[in-house]
Amino acid sequence: MDLDRDGHADVLSGSYLPGELYLFPGLAEGGFAPARVLTDTHGAPLRVGRASWPFACDWDGDGDLDLVIGNMYGKVFLARNSSGGAALALAEPVPLVAAGAPLVIEETNAAPCVVDWDGDGAHDLLLGTGDGAVLLYRNTHAKGAGEPELAAPVELIPHAPDGAAEVRLARPGQRSRLAVCDWNGDGRLDLLVGEHADEEGPGVELTAAQQKELAAAIRESSQLAQRRGELENAALERWLGAKKIPPAESAAHYDDFLVEWLATPEARALTARQEEVTAIQRRLNPALIEHGRVWVYLRRAG
Numbered sequence: 001m002d003l004d005r006d007g008h009a010d011v012l013s014g015s016y017l018p019g020e021l022y023l024f025p026g027l028a029e030g031g032f033a034p035a036r037v038l039t040d041t042h043g044a045p046l047r048v049g050r051a052s053w054p055f056a057c058d059w060d061g062d063g064d065l066d067l068v069i070g071n072m073y074g075k076v077f078l079a080r081n082s083s084g085g086a087a088l089a090l091a092e093p094v095p096l097v098a099a100g101a102p103l104v105i106e107e108t109n110a111a112p113c114v115v116d117w118d119g120d121g122a123h124d125l126l127l128g129t130g131d132g133a134v135l136l137y138r139n140t141h142a143k144g145a146g147e148p149e150l151a152a153p154v155e156l157i158p159h160a161p162d163g164a165a166e167v168r169l170a171r172p173g174q175r176s177r178l179a180v181c182d183w184n185g186d187g188r189l190d191l192l193v194g195e196h197a198d199e200e201g202p203g204v205e206l207t208a209a210q211q212k213e214l215a216a217a218i219r220e221s222s223q224l225a226q227r228r229g230e231l232e233n234a235a236l237e238r239w240l241g242a243k244k245i246p247p248a249e250s251a252a253h254y255d256d257f258l259v260e261w262l263a264t265p266e267a268r269a270l271t272a273r274q275e276e277v278t279a280i281q282r283r284l285n286p287a288l289i290e291h292g293r294v295w296v297y298l299r300r301a302g
Helices: 208-243 247-262 265-284
Strands: 011-013 022-024 053-057 066-070 076-079 111-115 124-128 134-137 154-157 174-181 190-200 288-291 294-297
Touching: 011 053, 053 111, 066 111, 111 174, 124 174, 154 190, 208 247, 208 265, 247 265
Parallel strands: none
Antiparallel strands: 011 022, 053 066, 066 076, 111 124, 124 134, 134 154, 174 190, 190 288, 190 294
16 A cells, blocks of 8 residues: 555555554655654544544545554544545545444444445455454445445454354454455455454463462452542643643543543553553463454355
8 A cells, every 4th residue: 555655555554542553755766764643633642542444445536545544443434535636635534424424333343345345346344353243334425426425334253252162163253454456356345354362271370379360459449449530530621721622522632632641651550550460360360362364255156
């Protein structure tokens, strides 16, 4: 993907908190330049919320690459590029619309992939979700008929069921991430689905002293969480007052607040102790094995 249209492939990445987008520009001699935060035409960082997931495509058909961006809250946004094919001139992200309403999924962790899935020459939207499902938002406009108009979603792949490990291993787990290509060379588009999965490892036999240590760590973890909530709420109230933001709008600005608060000595000390207590629990509890697989779904004929 050559986002800045300089003839060299670039790498585009989202981030967890506060969700800024990073561009690693490709270099003529190979490799990539250091990352830079993408900004809108007013110089403000492009943000749609935490765990951003961008996909570059010419959404509106004007010859440059726009950004379709999902986030952890299940929302999807469009950042239009008005550069006309060269450089970047990205507008502030606005909610993408499907079936006449802003696109929000209850499953969270929206990961977009834009592709002509039904072969009519126009962009459709595929969406990976937090529960492992894959949704198709078909474009009801034909090629050349204007900007995509997305229908209500249909489920291409159902979510991963709870239950025994052999059941969970039958399909993708959480946070499905998508790529589309003709995997087997039969002329039809296939679907590749990445995932996040976790499983409990072997049990741990604890001595009496270790059981006591674990119980103390669990108690302290609960106390730290309560203390963090108290400190964070008080800090948020002060922050909203200083920024002159009405409390009713706090949710929209929470990630911005959190980035600033986590950098304070108060928050750093508390979160450092939380990490230490978490490490004790990980050492004394059964291991949590986190991994991921890539699943290939071959397209059927017809």
